[in-house]
Amino acid sequence: MPELLPALANRRARRSFAPEPVPAELQEILWRAVSVAPSHGNSQATRLLVASSPDVRDQLIAALSDGNRGWASAAPLLVAIASNPAHDRTAANRDGSERELWAFHAGIATGNLLAQATELGLVAHPMAGFDEPSVREVFGAPEEVRVLAVVAIGFPGEVSQLPDDLQKRETADQQRLPLDHLVVRDEWRPENSESFRGYRDAQRAKQG
Ligand SMILES: Cc1cc2nc3c(=O)[nH]c(=O)nc-3n(C[C@H](O)[C@H](O)[C@H](O)COP(=O)(O)O)c2cc1C
Numbered sequence: 001m002p003e004l005l006p007a008l009a010n011r012r013a014r015r016s017f018a019p020e021p022v023p024a025e026l027q028e029i030l031w032r033a034v035s036v037a038p039s040h041g042n043s044q045a046t047r048l049l050v051a052s053s054p055d056v057r058d059q060l061i062a063a064l065s066d067g068n069r070g071w072a073s074a075a076p077l078l079v080a081i082a083s084n085p086a087h088d089r090t091a092a093n094r095d096g097s098e099r100e101l102w103a104f105h106a107g108i109a110t111g112n113l114l115a116q117a118t119e120l121g122l123v124a125h126p127m128a129g130f131d132e133p134s135v136r137e138v139f140g141a142p143e144e145v146r147v148l149a150v151v152a153i154g155f156p157g158e159v160s161q162l163p164d165d166l167q168k169r170e171t172a173d174q175q176r177l178p179l180d181h182l183v184v185r186d187e188w189r190p191e192n193s194e195s196f197r198g199y200r201d202a203q204r205a206k207q208g
Contacts, residue, residue, distance in 0.1 A: 007119040014123045015071040015170055016162050017154035022077045026120050030153070033116030037109035040101050045088035046109040049080035049139045049147070059138040064150065065129030071166060072127060075152035080135050081110050081126075082147045106148050117153055125152045175200065 003009070022030075027050075034048060051057040060080065061073045072078070088102035110126060117124035126149045135147045159170050177199055181191045194202075 005115070007115040011114055011118040011124075012174065013125045014156060015125060015152075015166050016157040016159050017071075017074045017076065017123060017152070018157040019074075019076065020155050022122065022153060022155075026122070027077065029120065030113055030116055033112040034109045037105070037112045039088070039105040039108075040091060041089035043087060043089045043101075043105070045083045045085070045102055046106045047082045047084070047141075047145070049082055049135070049141065051078045051080075051138075056138060060135065060150065063131050063134035063138060064127065065131075068127050068129040068150075068152075071162065072125070072150075072152040074157065074161075075123075075125070075154045077153040079113075079151045079153065080130075080139070080147050081106050081113075081149045081151065082141060082145050084142075084145050086144055102146070103148060110149060110151070113151065121155065122153055123156050126150075127152065 031048060034046065037046070039045065051060045057078060060078050061069055064072055083102040083106045085100065085102040088100070088105060090098040090100055092098055114124045114126065128149055130147070130150050132147045135141075135150065136143070136145060141147070159167055162170060175196075177194075177196055178191075180189075181194060181199065184192050
């Protein structure tokens with residue numbers, strides 16, 4: 001059977017970073033990976049807010065949640081993923097209602113970024129733990145721009161540099177729902193309604 005692409009199979013949201021900067025030519029490959037992401041009507045509303053100067057970097061780190069700031073401030077490259085919903089296309093239903101796609105498009109673009117980073121031997125860890133208005137302010141982005149994630153990027157570092165609790169998470173196996181939960185085959189079944197937390201708790205109870 002064909003194997004998963006290594007860039008997908010090997011990607012993990014790791015938290016230990018080496019201090020080496022990400023060379024400009026690798027950064028450009030990352031931005032190009034985002035650039036080729038598909039979007040409805042080719043709207044391309046996603047934007048990458050890259051903290052290049054030490055001052056902007058410090059301000060972006062200050063906008064992270066306390067829990068993320070501890071480990072993410074060691075990442076040499078921090079990038080916020082943003083979108084302008086007004087520049088994006090919506091999809092129309094038959095009753096005239098509309099589905100917004102800007103977050104979906106930014107998600108596809110971020111998936112490209114994470115896979116490309118993994119392929120280049122980089123760690124790329126997305127975070128939702130940040131203050132959106134603060135990130136907008138750091139980059140002087142207009143009010144209508146939405147910030148969806150901040151991604152910490154760098155070469156993998158020593159796990160032993162992390163605090164004990166994060167070391168455990170860094171080396172833990174990847175936890176995923178079985179494919180029967182993920183895939184709805186013709187008809188929605190009870191397992192398709194089970195949350196990951198519900199599934200995990202039931203498994204733990206079975207194991208005693
Ligand atoms: C949109 C998004 C937001 C996330 N936010 C955070 C975060 O704020 N802090 C954090 O440590 N990890 C964050 N993560 C990483 C997830 O915790 C991680 O992807 C998940 O536990 C699965 O682990 P894996 O990516 O190594 O398979 C986020 C992931 C995504 C996709």
